[in-house]
Ligand SMILES: Nc1nc2c(ncn2[C@@H]2O[C@H](COP(=O)(O)OP(=O)(O)O)[C@@H](O)[C@H]2O)c(=O)[nH]1
């Protein structure tokens with residue numbers, strides 16, 4: 001989350017991806033199930049050309065299951081195996097080993113024809129910051145050997161984590177590949193920010209909160225009234241622009257929760273922080289932004 005994507009960072013990340021891709025048979029790409037398009041970087045196709053691929057739709061516990069399923073089917077039609085999951089849950093992560101072996105089947109066949117049996121399969125995990133790469137590695141390995149949190153992996157030298165299971169050895173590069181988000185489309189930037197994938201301090205929380213409220217009003221109109229016990233005033237809905245409606249709603253939430261400044265004015269900055277936190281932690285329910 002502390003990531004600021006200066007060109008130098010991007011170049012370094014790209015070079016690392018290229019270098020590491022050469023070492024593996026398979027790339028396990030992580031995307032955020034709530035923003036499956038905005039959290040991916042299409043450059044991975046070029047960087048990892050010729051490698052087997054698996055796409056993990058992580059944080060599926062926070063996403064709208066119907067949308068996740070639509071995206072899963074769409075990507076599988078393109079030939080990429082897709083696994084929605086909650087990387088924090090070991091039981092959900094355990095299916096990944098079988099998927100790795102399946103995804104590498106043609107490689108295994110080629111080896112077999114050459115008389116090479118049980119060569120370890122090498123894999124790496126890749127994704128934008130905060131998508132859950134370290135969490136996934138921890139769950140796969142079963143102990144906290146990979147750093148989680150908001151900092152990128154600290155390991156410098158190349159190390160492999162050996163995963164046994166399904167009768168074949170899988171070697172996982174212990175340093176995940178870092179992909180950089182694509183910000184050219186401002187909508188993408190907003191979705192990344194809402195999902196908590198980019199540095200929060202530099203953002204206007206009120207603006208984000210209002211955008212979220214507008215989105216929810218259009219896509220999940222029952223959520224805000226249910227969670228905060230407020231009603232959208234018909235009168236306002238009829239006369240106010242979408243943006244003003246959202247600001248109105250934010251103020252109503254703050255009033256309802258008693259988030260006030262000195263005096264009796266609603267503190268919309270703190271209300272915005274509450275709303276964003278409720279969204280990011282799943283307290284508003286399972287919501288997808290794409
Ligand atoms: N709800 C939910 N949170 C997750 C999941 N995977 C990771 N996280 C959280 O997302 C944050 C970032 O995870 P981390 O593994 O450090 O991301 P990395 O930067 O890609 O290595 C942490 O707070 C994790 O607990 C998931 O599947 N569901």
Ligand SMILES: [Mg+2]
Nearest residue numbers: 134151152153
């Ligand atoms: Mg990490």
